[in-house]
Amino acid sequence: AQKITQTQPGMFVQEKEAVTLDCTYDTSDQSYGLFWYKQPSSGEMIFLIYQGSYDEQNATEGRYSLNFQKARKSANLVISASQLGDSAMYFCAMREVGDMRFGAGTRLTVKP
């Protein structure tokens, strides 16, 4: 069964605006970790941000923030002040015990 769902195959945003990338997950564990990775056209996977299931505060890393709504099992990524270099695939992932499962990804295109 699909554990990580990213419902937006593609998103467009104007440069300097904010954008939200959606992610929902399914787990019966109380303890888990949520991650977002960026994959530019070069193919490398770049870690962006982490949220623990017990963290009460939403995680932030520079222009990235994670809108964590535990009851709704959602972990949306918010990118503020988009830049052209933000154009890439973005993957949401969840880690329970051991392995990590990824969503299908969202392709973000930043328009000048």
Next chain:
Amino acid sequence: GAGVSQSPSNKVTEKGKDVELRCDPISGHTALYWYRQRLGQGLEFLIYFQGNSAPDKSGLPSDRFSAERTGESVSTLTIQRTQQEDSAVYLCASSPTSGRAGTQYFGPGTRLTVL
């Protein structure tokens, strides 16, 4: 310190041949993962090693796929009798812990093309 490295970066092979892909994790990272990413798709979990524990092989798609890891060092992913459907980028990642907070750091991948 060096990141995760993978070799070769590109591999072209003929259908039916065996291939071996290598991953050097970040020094000190106890956990190591292999993923497959087909063109335009997400990451497909293949196998996971944690220290000296038995690996989690639940993601291996067939018995043509196998992987080994020596202690907490290098890992090799072997694909026997390659098929065209095996064409993909194979990504390796390592993590300092298998716990929930363990961020995975990825290598650049090996692009496998089966003719």
